[in-house]
Amino acid sequence: MTEAVAAETAPALGLFARVIGIITSPKATFEAIVRSPKVIGVLALVAFLAGAPQSAINLTEKGRQAAVDFNVQQMEKFGVTVTDQMYDSIVARQKYAVYTAFVGTFIGMPIFLLLVAGIFWVVFNAIMGGTAEFKQVMAVVAHSMVISGIGAIFTGIINFARGSITTSVANLGTLLPMLPEKSFAANIAGAIDVFSIWWVLVLSIGLGVLYKRKTSGVATGLFTVYAVIAICMSYFFSKG
Amino acid sequence: MNRKKLLIGVGVVVILGAIAYANIAFKKETGVEVTVEKIEKRDLQALVSASGKIQPKRSVNVSAETMGKVVDLKVNEGDTVAQGQFLMQIDPRNLQTAVNSRTASLAANRSALEETKKSLENAQLSLKTAQDNLRRQTDLFKAGIGTKEVYERAQDDVKAREGDIARIQQSITTQQTRLKQDEANLESAEYDLNKVRLVSPIAGIVTKRNIEEGETVVTGTMNNAGTVLLIIADMSVIEAEVEVDETDIPNVAVGQIASIKIDAFPDKKFAAKVTEVGNSPITVAGQATRATNFKVTVQIEGLVPDVRPGFTCTAEITTATRQKVVSVPIQATTVREMVVDANGQMVREPIDPKEASRPRRPTTTAELKPGQERKELEGVFVVKDGRAVFTPLKVGIAGDKFFEVLDGLKEGDEVITGPFASVRAMKDGDQVKISTSSAASTTKK
Numbered sequence: 001m002t003e004a005v006a007a008e009t010a011p012a013l014g015l016f017a018r019v020i021g022i023i024t025s026p027k028a029t030f031e032a033i034v035r036s037p038k039v040i041g042v043l044a045l046v047a048f049l050a051g052a053p054q055s056a057i058n059l060t061e062k063g064r065q066a067a068v069d070f071n072v073q074q075m076e077k078f079g080v081t082v083t084d085q086m087y088d089s090i091v092a093r094q095k096y097a098v099y100t101a102f103v104g105t106f107i108g109m110p111i112f113l114l115l116v117a118g119i120f121w122v123v124f125n126a127i128m129g130g131t132a133e134f135k136q137v138m139a140v141v142a143h144s145m146v147i148s149g150i151g152a153i154f155t156g157i158i159n160f161a162r163g164s165i166t167t168s169v170a171n172l173g174t175l176l177p178m179l180p181e182k183s184f185a186a187n188i189a190g191a192i193d194v195f196s197i198w199w200v201l202v203l204s205i206g207l208g209v210l211y212k213r214k215t216s217g218v219a220t221g222l223f224t225v226y227a228v229i230a231i232c233m234s235y236f237f238s239k240g
Numbered sequence: 241m242n243r244k245k246l247l248i249g250v251g252v253v254v255i256l257g258a259i260a261y262a263n264i265a266f267k268k269e270t271g272v273e274v275t276v277e278k279i280e281k282r283d284l285q286a287l288v289s290a291s292g293k294i295q296p297k298r299s300v301n302v303s304a305e306t307m308g309k310v311v312d313l314k315v316n317e318g319d320t321v322a323q324g325q326f327l328m329q330i331d332p333r334n335l336q337t338a339v340n341s342r343t344a345s346l347a348a349n350r351s352a353l354e355e356t357k358k359s360l361e362n363a364q365l366s367l368k369t370a371q372d373n374l375r376r377q378t379d380l381f382k383a384g385i386g387t388k389e390v391y392e393r394a395q396d397d398v399k400a401r402e403g404d405i406a407r408i409q410q411s412i413t414t415q416q417t418r419l420k421q422d423e424a425n426l427e428s429a430e431y432d433l434n435k436v437r438l439v440s441p442i443a444g445i446v447t448k449r450n451i452e453e454g455e456t457v458v459t460g461t462m463n464n465a466g467t468v469l470l471i472i473a474d475m476s477v478i479e480a481e482v483e484v485d486e487t488d489i490p491n492v493a494v495g496q497i498a499s500i501k502i503d504a505f506p507d508k509k510f511a512a513k514v515t516e517v518g519n520s521p522i523t524v525a526g527q528a529t530r531a532t533n534f535k536v537t538v539q540i541e542g543l544v545p546d547v548r549p550g551f552t553c554t555a556e557i558t559t560a561t562r563q564k565v566v567s568v569p570i571q572a573t574t575v576r577e578m579v580v581d582a583n584g585q586m587v588r589e590p591i592d593p594k595e596a597s598r599p600r601r602p603t604t605t606a607e608l609k610p611g612q613e614r615k616e617l618e619g620v621f622v623v624k625d626g627r628a629v630f631t632p633l634k635v636g637i638a639g640d641k642f643f644e645v646l647d648g649l650k651e652g653d654e655v656i657t658g659p660f661a662s663v664r665a666m667k668d669g670d671q672v673k674i675s676t677s678s679a680a681s682t683t684k685k
Contacts, residue, residue, distance in 0.1 A: 024245060154256060158263045174262040194255060 012036035019045065022146045026202050030140060030209040034132075037139035043113060044106075046142065049149030051105030053156020058097040062163060068094050070165035077237075109145075117141045120207060130211045140206035147202050151195030170194040187234030200226055274663075274672045276623055276654040282567045284644050286560040286637035288492055290536065292482030294502060294551040296473035297539065300442055303467050304330060304457040305435040313453040321440040321472060328469070330436035330457060339433050342426040349422050353415040360408040367401035374398045444474040447549050473549055478540045480512065482555045483522055483533035491559040492517055498538045498557040502547065514557060515539045560637045567642035568633065572620045572655040574663055576630050582611035586632050588668070619648065621656040621666055623674060628656055630668035 013021065013032045019042070021029030057063035071090050072082050082090075093100075117138040124130040124137075151170065158169040173179065173190035180186060204219035211218075312329035315321060377394040380386030448471035451457060458467055480500050484492055494517055500510045516537035538555045579587045608614075618635070621628035631653075636644030649655070656663055656672065666672075 024249075154260075158260055161260075162263060169263045170256065170259045174259055177262075194259060 012038070015041045015045065018042065018143060019146050022143050022202060023150075026205045027209060027215075030143070030206040033139050033143055033206070034136055034210050037133070037136045039113075039135065039138050039142050042139075042142045042146065043110060046145045046149040047106045047109040049146075050109065050152040051102040053152055053159070054101035054105065055098050057156060057160055057165070058094065058101060063160065064094050064097065066159070066163055066165050067097060113138060113142055113145070124207065124211050128211075132210050136210055140210050141203065144199055144203040144206050147195060147199040151193075151199070154195070168193050168196075182238060184234055184238040187237050188230060191230035191234055196226070272666070272670070272672055273675045274623070274628070274656045274666075275658045275675050277569050277572065277657045279566060279568060279645070279649050279651055279653040279655060281564045281651060282639075282642055284562040284565060284567055284637060284639040284642060285558050286491070287640060288484060288488040288557045288559050289554060290482040290484040290488070290533075290557070291552065291554045292480055293549075294547055294553050295479050295481050295549055296444070296447075296475050297477035297479050298442065299444070299447065299471055299473040299549070301468040302327065302438060302441070302470040302472060304438070304459060304469060306330065306335075306432065307456070307458050308332075308334075308436060309456045310451055310453050313451065315446050315449065315470065317446055317449045319446045321444065321446060323440055323443045325440045327438040327440055328451070328453075330438070332433055332436045335429065335433040335436060339426065339429040342422060342429045346419065346422040346426050349415060349419050353412065353419060356408060356411050356415055360405065360412065363401060363404040363408050367398065367405055370394070370397040370401045438469070440472055442472055442474050443476075444472045447471045447473045475547065475549075476543065478544050478547055479515070480538045480540065480553045480555050482536050482538060482553070484536045484557075486521070486532040486534065488559075489517070489534045489536075492536055492557055493559075496557055496559060498555050500538060500540055500553050500555050502544070502551050502553045504548075504551050510540045510544060511542070512538045512540045512555065562637060562644050565636070566645040566649060566651060567639070568620055568635070568645050568649055568655055569657050570638065570641055570643055571660070572657045572663070573618060573633065573635070573643060574620065574666075575616050575618050576668065577614050578617050578630065578632070578668070579608060579612050580615045580617070584615075586617060586630075587612060588629075621663065621668075621672075622649070623654045623656060623672060626671055626673070628666050628668070628670045628672045 012035070013029065015038075018029055018033060018038075021032070058067055068087075068090055071094075072087065075082055075086075080086075117134065117140075120141065121132070121134050121137045125132060155167075155169045159165045168190065170193055171190045172192040173186055176186070176189050179189060200222045201219060204222050205215050207213070207222075208215040208218045308330035310328055311331050313327075315327050321327070374394040374397070377386050377391045381388060381391040448468070451469045457469060492514060494514050496514045498512045498514060500512045502508070502510070514536060516535075518535035520534075521532045522535055536555075536557070538557065581587050617630075617632045619630055619632040622631045623629075631648055633643075633648035634646040636646045638644075654674075656666070
């Protein structure tokens with residue numbers, strides 16, 4: 001009883017403390033976040049972390065060319081034949097990518113957050129009978145995305161060092177270069193990403209704290225969804 | 241607890257460090273997998289292939305020159321006949337009668353001529369007698385012994401005998417002329433009789449028989465296929481009449497060697513030589529959109545046993561040969577729109593070694609410098625430093641599988657030959673990986 005009172009009356013953590021806490025003591029940090037849910041600050045930070053590498057890589061000619069090549073590869077991956085006109089257009093757009101990457105991230109990140117938080121709120125509140133507020137869900141998801149932000153920084157550094165861009169550099173596929181390209185096994189290995197796993201794990205802790213459920217149960221559910229998506233995508237791209 | 245967190249932290253750092261290292265060290269070789277072939281010197285033959293039909297060099301249509309019923313027919317389709325060999329007999333009775341009649345008439349006239357000649361001899365004797373009598377009466381009249389009346393009668397008698405001889409000689413001339421006419425008539429009748437006995441004009445094979453024994457033939461006329469009784473083909477000299485496409489015809493010339501493959505004898509090839517090249521296109525009524533072809537005649541050297549006119553065949557005419565020339569596989573050649581300078585030389589941006597891993601992109605229109613333009617060039621992709629480098633080519637003759645390279649490649653260059661879809665979509669500077677099977681086969685070569 002004394003501990004509960006002490007917890008309820010404990011001062012809210014600052015942004016820096018929460019970000020560090022998500023990395024070092026996620027459970028305790030989420031408990032503080034649930035008590036005092038804050039979204040804007042951490043959302044801005046995550047958007048910055050995600051947008052900065054994308055923007056930074058476009059500051060150099062080498063980085064811009066890498067980004068152009070990445071865009072072309074992505075289009076060709078989905079079966080689009082890139083014509084000279086399309087290529088010219090991509091090159092022209094890339095000149096403004098320093099700004100558009102940032103702006104895009106700051107627009108896209110809140111939308112993504114609302115979407116993900118909405119799904120969890122519907123699943124845990126409407127379906128599973130939870131009582132958490134939507135703001136709390138948003139706060140948990142937003143803070144868990146700090147891990148994604150770290151992943152974006154790591155990916156940006158590696159991409160810059162390599163001189164080429166890929167969406168995921170911290171996956172199992174990088175450690176298994178002997179797997180045939182575009183094979184199902186290679187795609188599966190590529191889907192097992194350290195930062196994604198870390199994010200799902202932290203998110204599971206956060207949702208477990210918020211809905212007073214065991215982390216293992218939530219994590220099992222989330223990892224199952226992750227695995228299904230990974231398998232489906234791997235199959236799709238190995239056939240394509 | 242702190243120790244546990246420390247260990248987790250160290251673990252995370254180690255994992256991320258390993259991943260970072262792997263990203264740099266195990267950087268995957270990108271690019272499409274391609275098959276390559278090394279450029280070599282080869283003997284090349286430029287071939288023009290065309291299909292057509294086997295024909296004898298000479299064939300004769302046998303028609304009747306007189307009308308009548310066929311009473312004897314000695315040949316069937318496929319029979320081999322010698323020159324002068326009896327083929328068929330048209331009913332000869334009418335013509336034989338005419339011959340007999342004219343023979344008899346000729347004999348009668350000859351006999352009459354002989355009689356007249358005898359008459360001439362008698363008349364000549366009578367004249368001689370009359371002349372002798374005239375000489376005696378003249379002597380007697382001059383001697384005053386004979387009378388003038390007897391003398392003048394002897395003179396008239398000589399004149400009468402001379403007149404007889406002239407008349408008989410004229411008769412002989414007339415009869416001799418008539419005799420010649422009769423001989424001509426007989427000869428004509430015999431000729432007509434001869435026309436009902438048909439013999440082969442050449443040695444060959446009966447390739448067509450349009451008549452049966454008992455049928456009535458009509459007199460043959462030119463360009464009237466219905467009056468042709470037999471077709472005899474001289475199969476000792478066989479030709480192939482083939483249709484060559486207009487794009488190939490400029491390369492075909494009389495005297496070029498060829499090989500003929502007859503569909504009926506799939507395992508054999510026959511040596512041949514071009515003997516005629518048509519100057520006018522083959523026209524087929526009602527086929528305005530048909531490809532323009534020209535007739536080329538190729539004569540097969542030597543005999544072809546069991547061959548029949550009309551067999552379908554394919555001729556491969558060797559229009560050019562090259563010995564030990566640099567050659568490139570045909571499937572490796574392709575066409576790309578590239579930037580060329582004012583001299584027509586392809587402009588290629590140098591590859592920055594620092595950016596070697598990045599695929600190069602075509603120069604955009606906005607980046608063209610003065611004098612430069614985009615132009616379609618024929619060439620191949622040569623593998624250099626893991627990249628497909630488009631190399632313009634100047635090609636010579638085209639063999640069965642290779643083009644002669646006049647300029648652009650040298651022995652030992654590795655050109656990309658496949659897969660087809662990759663070559664079709666490939667761009668200058670694309671990164672490529674040589675397939676292991678291709679590399680092995682190239683090394684073996």
